[in-house]
Amino acid sequence: MVIQDWSDDIIVADLADDPQFTDEIVALMDRLESDPKNVVLNFGAVGFVNSSNIAKLLRLRKIMIASGCKLAICDVNTQVWGVLLVTGLDKIFTYTNDVMTALATLQLES
Template sequence: MSLNEWSEEIVIAETGEEPAFSEDMSGLMSIVDDAERGDREMPDVVVNLSEVEYLNSSNIAQLLRLRKRLGAGGGKLRICSVGSQVWGVILVTGLDKLFEFHNDLATAIASLQLEP
């Protein structure tokens, strides 16, 4: 899939199944690396899971690392468009308490724009 800089402050990951998911997470981590070095501002990130039908333990670990690094630098993470099968994994693992989820991409972006 792809990474899109929606604005200077917001990066959108329109990700899919492996290996696209891991590639997109690596790309996001590179952007976070740049921000930690001071080459850019720490972005807010929206991960769109509309094309993802399965999350494995590696994918979950990648999302947790991204959340931790973004938070440490003042960035925010939103996850949107989660399918029912993936939502089941999220509920069982308790990730619904760690991440902020939105039904669609537009709502996720709006939540970032409206938050101070």
């Protein structure tokens, strides 16, 4: 995973499929607990999600809410989007088409 500090208060994380997905989200959560920032999760290289991935996303969301930070997910493929729709996660996360739109969204909401 590539974690980039896009600005003083925004991190962009490029995710990949499991098993890296889980490791990447855990590393991101560890970092955010000591240094809270807004986050863009780029799903461009994520081809599928499983129940463990969904649990990690929900845990990340809980950390973000507790710290008062925002989270945006972008570049979600059709298969992953279908899972997010069926599980109702489309209603609790902010989604955009690409990283630049996600960054703009976070900047406007801050």
